Amino acid sequence: MTGLDRRAFLRRAALASALAVALPACGPAAPDPLEQVSRTRLDALARGLVGFEAAPFADNEPLDGLRRRIAARLVAAGARGDALEAPLAELVLAEHAAGEVDVVQGWVLSKTEADLLRLSARLHAEAGTSPRLAEVAEESAPLGTFLSVANWGPRSTCERRGFNVQTDGHSSLWIEFEGPSPGRMVVVVGDERVPTSQAGQLLSTRIEADQVSRWFAAPGPVPLYVYSAQLRQRQKIGDFDVLAAGGFARREDGQLSTAFHEVTNWGPRQTAVGEPFNSPDGEASAFWVATRCAPPGARLRLGDRDLATTVGPDAVSGLLRGRSLLQAPARLPLVLFDPDSGESIPVGEFTVGDP
């Protein structure tokens, strides 16, 4: 041990030792320590202690005897009147440094600290209150930064629509992190916790269909948090976007669709004969259709050909394989089709050759 810290440590240890010697001198002839410090202030300090279970500290010792014992140590440490905090803080450190401790359920507490907790427990018992304990719930815990998030998803969905839907119908968010795990973690969506499982550095959640309907009913961002049970803190991961679907599209028969929302744009709308377009490999051709919240099983159909279709929250894309439909000039209808409802809506007419 070197420098000031060592001196401070030794000074504290010496202080505690001196107090241990000084205490027996507090006999009948000595001034009552309870007359030298504010009993009200002492009680207030004791009541202000938080985060401990009171029951193990409760006993039948007369309150004034307990107060007097604490006061005697405080007076020896220089406390007078209301000025108790600084001497008390120093005294607790000194007692720890000197090994002047009580052990309660294995916890090593300084003698004064343990007595103060006893006093607190007694005062709370008399008042019918309890020391504040773990009041912080997952969804309202203070914000902090304890997790290095590498990635997370999905990041959006449509109103009331499930996402990353698993075989039993529940939706799942996942969060991948790096570095150490701060113990057990729970994902909090908005202000509600979600059953969370952890495998290695991946958190995954289980969000039931009825929760999707309630939590993601309106367009807008929904904050996503991870709560650490160890740290009792939340960390914001990001905002999960709930997308407004827009108005429903009209079917070919003029009625409003119940499956598809309005198509706001699409393309390409033409190509030269024999020429693939938006081609990933020189052979296939790709269409895009801007429409929100299409049914997950939706298909794009060009003429009589079903395209390999991918449904996203903002758009549907379709891949036309081969060039057979592009070999001669033609005007081909592009249609969105939902196998589940049987509904289809026209997207537009695609032109091969001159427009």
Next chain:
Amino acid sequence: MFLSADELSARAAGIPVAIVGAGPAGMSLAMRLAERGVDSLLIEAGGREPVPDADAFRGSVGERPYPLMASRMHGLGGSTGHWGGWCRPLDPVDFEPIEGVPLTGWPISRDEAYTHLARAHELLEIPDARYEGEDVLAAASATGIALPGQDDFGHAVFRFSPPTRFGLRYRSLVHESTRIHCALDCSLVSIDQAEGRTRLHLLDTAGRAITVRAGASVLAMGGIENPRMLLWSNRRHGLALGGAGDWIGRCFVDHFGRLSAEFLLPGVLDYGPRETAAGRLMAKLVPSAERVRRGDSPNHMIELVQSTQEHLLQPEFGQSGLLFGGRAEPRFRYGAVATAGQRPLRDSRILLDDTLDARGVPRARVDWRIDAADFQGVLDSLDLLGRHVAGQGLGRLRRREFHVPAPGEALATGMHHIGTTRMARDEREGVVDRDGRVFGTQDLYVAGSSVFPTSGYANPTLTLVALALRLAEHLADREARA
């Protein structure tokens, strides 16, 4: 090259060095000898893949339970087939005799033991071999508990092998080597001496007996098998291998671990493996060398691991800044796992069991004993850590399993089998001399952690590889002289 049974018979005589056991010690030894131009016969009881030997590794234990089958493997690469890769050299104090603590001190200095430490790191594929230095210690302690102004505790750095599986990593090297002659599926069943020279009696899986006479023979079979074979050979052939000191199998040491205490501490602490500016490393809290030198406790390390146990004191207790020198902030729960290298105890030992394995060799009996003072020393150390933590206003200690375990109580072990053929100045104190040569012989050596007189807290693989390389130099020089 790998040998067939017939080729082994042809190689059985006249080979400069025979090595029994193709674990990290045996393979390191063979590879270094090959680099020095010395041929060796590498004899392995298992095959190309390391597996537990359900027959030979069975045995019995004394009052304290011991996982006899859990860690040992037969096959090319030996127990590197399932090791974790933690590496750190022993501390300087681990080599020193501790006043008042019997059987401490090595007959060689730390510098001598680690003459080939750099090469050992290469074999174990550890790119950054720095354990000291300001940047390394700063990186190590960055996520550890900060205890300024005291010198009772510090941080020690571990590095990581991938971990290197010697069988996989060096199989092709052995295959292509013209100096390493490797015989698999061939077991040593006894050792005897004729005209002052060692003979190794082997048995292959077809039941054929083969006798090997080499210029020098090395047992590198592990910390339980090495003494087992020496004890059996002495009994079987009426020999006095290891001299008259009756040290074979004695002073069996393993690292024992206990989750003895818990702490409330501020911040997120991380004592696990991390990528840092100073490379991949891991920090542990360790006592000062001075404390170990005083005999306060065996050398040990303390790891703080996050805990969500509910207790009398909760994180919010830390908001009572009055009790923490004015530092009001939540304190989080950590379990304190202390792992210690027990101090040598003569009665902690490997013996021969009454039952025989399939090859007719008595099985091992492990009577693992630990001095109560070693447990108490670790508990005292945790208490001291608690005093520093609380005395500086950082947190609080909870004594959890704060008692000396009964002799029959199971412990977490490192499964590091150490000390059973201890290195000593003479046969009154151990089994092998400073070169690893078995007392009472001219040409029989031992390699591996069984020669360590003391263990420290560090995992033994790095040290045993370094010592095997040192032995290789000795044997190559000996061969050159011959």
